Amino acid sequence: MINPLPLMNLPKLSSEQLQAAQAPLNRKIFLQGEPGSGKTTAGLARLAFLLESGIPAEQILILLPQRTLAKPYYDYLTQNPLPPGSLPTIVTLGGLSQRTIQLFWPAISAEAGFARPHQPPLFLTLETAQYYMSKVVEPFLNQGYFEQLVIDRNRLYSQLLDNLNKAALIGFAHTTLGERLKQAWNGQPQHLILFDQAQDCMNAFREYCMANNLLDFSLQIELFIHYLWRSFLVRNYLHTHFHHLIYDNIEEDAPAAHDVIGEWLPVFDSALLIYDQQGGYRVFLGADPQSAASLADFCDEIVEFPPNLICPPTVRQFQSALVKAVQRQLTHEELTPPIKTAFSHLPARFYPEMVDQVCKTIDELVHQKQVAPSEIAVLAPFMSDSLRFSLMSRLEEYQIPARSHRPSRSLYDEPAVRTLITLAKLAHPHWEMPPSREEIRSMLVHCIEDLDLVRADLLMQMGFTAKKQSFPLRPFEEIGEDGRERITYSAGLRYSRLREWLLNYIEQGEEEELDVFFAFLFGEVLSQPGYGFHDHLDDAAVTARVIESIKKFRQVIEPVRSQQPGFSVGMEYLNMVGQGVISALYLPPSEEEDAVLISPAYSFIINNRSVRFQFWLDCGNYGWWERLFQPLTHPYVLSRNWQPGRLWTDADEYETNQQSLIRIIRGLTYRCREHIFLCTSRINERGAEERGALLLAFQGLLRRLHQQGGES
Amino acid sequence: MKLPPDFSFSQNNLQDFLECPRRFELRYLLRQPWPAIQSQPVVEHEQHLRRGEIFHQMVQQHQIGLPVDKIGAQAYDQTLLGWWEDYLGSMPQPLPEHRLVEHTLQSAHSGYRFIAKFDLIAIQPGEKMIIVDWKTSRRKPPRAILSQRIQTRLYPFLLWKCSGAFDQAISYSPEQIEMIYWFTADPLSPERFKYSQKQAERDGEYLLELVQQVEHHTQTYFPLTSQEQRCSLCVYRSLCNRGITAGNIDDEIDEEVDDDRLDIAFDQIGETEF
Structure with missing residues (x-):
């Protein structure tokens, strides 16, 4: 190991990494290696070297296929001292397209046929x-x-x-x-x-x-490829702007990106293209490792890093044996006793039992063996909301922090958001979406400080007007004295203020945009002292996110649809939420670093972080092997590697499923630094018996090991 | 509370700190969203900001050489068209040929990182560097107020600190730097601020003093502003128990908020999830 450059705050670099980082400023290198062999660290070191060498930062383009993969580069740039000057551009092909479209729109919009x-x-x-x-x-x-x-x-x-x-x-x-x-x-x-x-x-x-x-997204890419990238003006702009390229995880990018870079490479002064030999996990999003590999032809040099620095020999041996077992080629020679230290089997009869076992084992690791929670990942082919919820709540019982790739609850399930929606329905009677009594009761509990469910129910019973009225909340003063006393006058005062605010809004007769309505309501009532959002900072965060979503929705809907008479963006938004068309809104996942990760296996792999311990849930699940049922699309047929006119046969299906299981086994094991727990449940989440290919391969491996034990 | 290791000081966050330390804490250290209305009327204000954005983009398109007629066709209303025509007729002239448009610069100063995004930097190598900032606020602020704004002190200082990055062979003195504010509200009277060694020294000390104050407050607490009238134009007014209704947009000095975060553009395509 050699000391890093003074500017770099990076781990000690191997001679190979240093060589790649310090390559001459006119050299184009195609760097390949296994996952975990230190390629991205070499990319960071290259970035530091370019900056140290006096290359103006604005001339450096860092291209990535996906946002999460930018984190190491982003962290490096934000957490280390940099020479005075500009900053490198970190971008995906989509981001680059959007940026250039925005800038050159007047030059291409007519020609493109808009x-x-x-x-x-x-x-x-x-x-x-x-x-x-x-x-x-x-x-x-x-x-x-x-x-x-x-x-x-x-x-x-x-x-x-x-x-x-x-x-x-x-x-x-x-x-x-x-x-x-x-x-x-x-x-x-x-x-x-x-x-x-x-x-x-x-x-x-x-x-x-x-x-x-x-x-x-598709039109942005097509515009970039067919118009902007073909335009002399745009090419000249990009060519003069960027002189040095670092393109990481090229195997996860699509052929369109590879085509552009293939044409652009001769113009760059230097380039470092980083290729993960076992990658291609984003095939469902168009990733094409074969077209990525062809970029090597445009480089001056191909550098291959020695094997993985992360994955220990025993886990590597387990990987190889399990892959062989999937291919039904496992022999006794593949197995040596140390392989047993790489994995454990956690068998269960029922699914909840499996979840229990996983959480109990994690408890032992964390509380008895002092393993940091962040060194543990619980992985499954799909992560259903119920599975995620049971894992998270069980771990909480053990007082172990856990985080998920996304939270289990949609934003629209948050009480604060339900409260806002109920208030919007009340304030817009012409939408004819009257809230139910239950919705109003929950809203009152959430909105008015110190109003418990019993008092809110009382308020509902006494303060709810007949159905014929367009506004269902009666004045507090109309409630009998006995009732007012039970509800309390302070709660009644707040109720009256809220009611009055809503009535004023209705009387003003002009519908505000829904996001503006929520912002006014939040600022003037809900976040004021005495109301439920005042001291609940999380509710404010949730409200801000909903307002942001509605505003974005409005800004792209309004110019197109607002010409239609009587069209209300707010009502349309709520309808879309109701129909589930707008459903993908979640609060950002917890950023707590020292927590057990609960994630689908592919998301874990693509995020490219290693852990000491992995739990592979429900190994019998067909999802480890089979692709999703997608009747109207096909990731392998819609690919450059597919010969048009050929029939997709069962043999093709079998072969791609085999390959994808092998890829996932390799992807996970390369990112494991110590031990894997294979968790099986005889009866799956839906109450059926499943014996998928991963389970069969694992059983094959166990059988061989058992036979070997018997023979010895 | 500590300053995060990746914290960068900018004109936005320092101006916020000057106006109300608590707002700085809430917005930049705690990152607490508080989605109340900042100023009224809301939709008009939003339209005004949108116009400002498009105008900046049109200027950028002009500066990189797109045809004037095609750019001008984007002016979707009379106000924007007026701004555009004023820009074409009375933009600061003559500007050196070498231009950097929407350019971000950062530099460390006494161990703290400062960052700024410049609308335009025009450079005549070895001779002068001119900063131009296009202001689309409704009114032109008095020169005395402008001179006190963080932007007027940070931008030339940062440009001077980063001048070696443009050409290592050339060194610039602060006297070779000028900052020009050009106003859509008064296009014929831009405000020019010549920079000097003395001013650069003062600004360096001033900025350092400010960040040291921030550091000090991280050890103690961030007080609320003593000028309560400012709270009507702050979204946190209900959190701080300082009012109910948002103030009027006409009372704001600077309506634009420049995006001076690290420049990273990503697409909207979903992350891998199966």
């Missing part, structure tokens, strides 16, 4: 794209489209959007999607019409976007 080229583009989020897709698809559904398909509406919309994204990221016309899927279809012939119907919907969505300047 109906309103002089008006600014409206960038859609996942939520708003789904909203517009639902509006476009609605008339088709009324005509009987997708009738024979049993699928949740929101999954239908997301698969249509996913297809458009794939076409953009892989580089073929979105108008050929249906045909490609049809050509590969090998199932019931009556399913084929669904691909035609999907194609009609996707075409209509794209036309709608072009007519209204709406840019979903």
Whole structure:
């Protein structure tokens, strides 16, 4: 090991890392290696070296396929002293596209065929794209489209959007999607019409976007690739701006990004392309390791790092044996006694028993063996809300902090948000969405300090007017004296102020935007002393997030739909929440670092952090092996590596499932520094017996070990 | 409470600290969201900010060489069109050819990081460096107030500290730096602030003194502003028990809030989840 450069606050670097970091400033290097072999650290060291060498920071482009992968670079830049000057740009292809579209919009909007080229583009989020897709698809559904398909509406919309994204990221016309899927279809012939119907919907969505300047992710990428990147002006701007490239995890990016970088590389002074040899986990989002590997041809040098620095020999041996077992090629020679120290089996009959065992084992690790909670990850192919909830609450009983890749509750389940929605319904009687008595009672408990459920119920019984009234809350003074005393006058005063505020709003006769309405209500009533949000900072955070979401929704909905007479963005928003079209809002996951991580296996791998202990839940689950059922899209057919016209056979399905299980085993074991617990339950979460490929492979491995033990 | 290790001082957070230390604590250290109305009328204010954003973008497009007629076509209302025409007719001239647009600079000063995003830096190598800031607020503030704003002290200071980054072979003295504020509300009367060695020394000391005050408050507590009239334009007024109704936008000195965080742009595509 050699001492790092003085500027770097990095761990000691190996000679290979130092060599890659200190490569000449005109060298383009393709760096490959196993996960955990220190490639990203070399990328950070390269960044430090470039800055140390006097390269202006604004000339450095750090490109990544996904936001979470930027964390090491972001942390490095924010937590270390840097030479005075600018900052490097950290970006994904999507981010770069959005930025350049915004800047060069006037130059390309007419040529690209937008109906309103002089008006600014409206960038859609996942939520708003789904909203517009639902509006476009609605008339088709009324005509009987997708009738024979049993699928949740929101999954239908997301698969249509996913297809458009794939076409953009892989580089073929979105108008050929249906045909490609049809050509590969090998199932019931009556399913084929669904691909035609999907194609009609996707075409209509794209036309709608072009007519209204709406840019979903797919259109942003297509605009960048077909117009901006082809424009001399834009290329010149990008070429003069950026001279040095660090492109990490290229195997998780899509061919469109690789194409751009392939063309751009000759212009960069230097480049470091970092390729994870076992990667490609984002295949469902268009990742293409093969096209990433082809970028090596454009580099001056290929450097391969020696094997993983993280994964100990025993875990590595377990990895190899389990992979062989999946391939049914496991022999006695693969197994040596130390392999047993790499894993344990936690068998259970029922699912809750398995959860109990996992939490109990974690308790032993944390409280008896003093393992830091952050060194433990609980992983499953899918993480259902109920599983996440039972794990989190069981760990809480053991007083062990846990964090999830996302919280188990949607924002709309938060009492503060339900309170806001109830108040919005009360304040907008013309929406004809009257809240129920229960909703009003919960709202009162939440809103008015010191008003418990009993008093709130009393207030409801005595203060609720007949159904015919458009505003259901009676004045406090109209309640009998006995009732007023039981409710208390202080609570009554607050109730009256809230009521008065709502009535004033209604009387003013002009509907505020919903986000503005909430902001006024929050500031002037709910967060004032004596009201429930005043001392509850979490409620304020939740309210802020909802307001932000509505505002974003409004800003992309209003320019397009507000011309329709009587259209209310607020009412539309609440309707969409009710229908589940807008459902993906969660509070940001806890940032507590020293906590057990509960996550789907793929999310854990892609976040690229290693832990000492892993728990693989429910090894019998088919989800470890099988891909998700997606009747309207196909990650392997919609790929450059698929030969158009070929049929997708059962053999293809089997082979890709095998490969994906092997990839996941490798991805997890490379990120394990000590021990893996394989947890099995004879009866799964839904009460059925499941014997998926991971379980069979594991049983095969155990059997061989047992035989070996018997023989010796 | 300690300052986080990745904390950067900017004109926004230092101005907030000057106006109310408690607001600085709530907004930047505790990062406590408090979604009340800041000033009224809300939707008009939002439209005004949106116009300001588009105007800055149009100027950026102009500075990188996009055709004037295509840029101008984006002016979607008379106000924005007026600003654009005023800009074309009376932007500060002559500016050196080498331009950096929407450029972020950072530097450490006595162990603290300072950061700023500049609308425009025009450089004549070895000769001069001019900072131009486009102001779209409704009124032009008096020069005396402008001169006291953190922006007027931080921007030239930071540019001077970072001047070596543009060309290591050339060193600039503070006298070669000028800061110009150009106002859509008064396009013919930009305010110019010449910089000097003496001013740079004063600013360096002043900024250091401010961050030391911040450090001091992290050890004790962050007091509320003594000028209560300011609270009507602060979102935290209900948290601090200092009022109910939001004040009027006309009472705000600077309506723009520059985004001076680390410049990272990501797309909206979902993270891997199965």
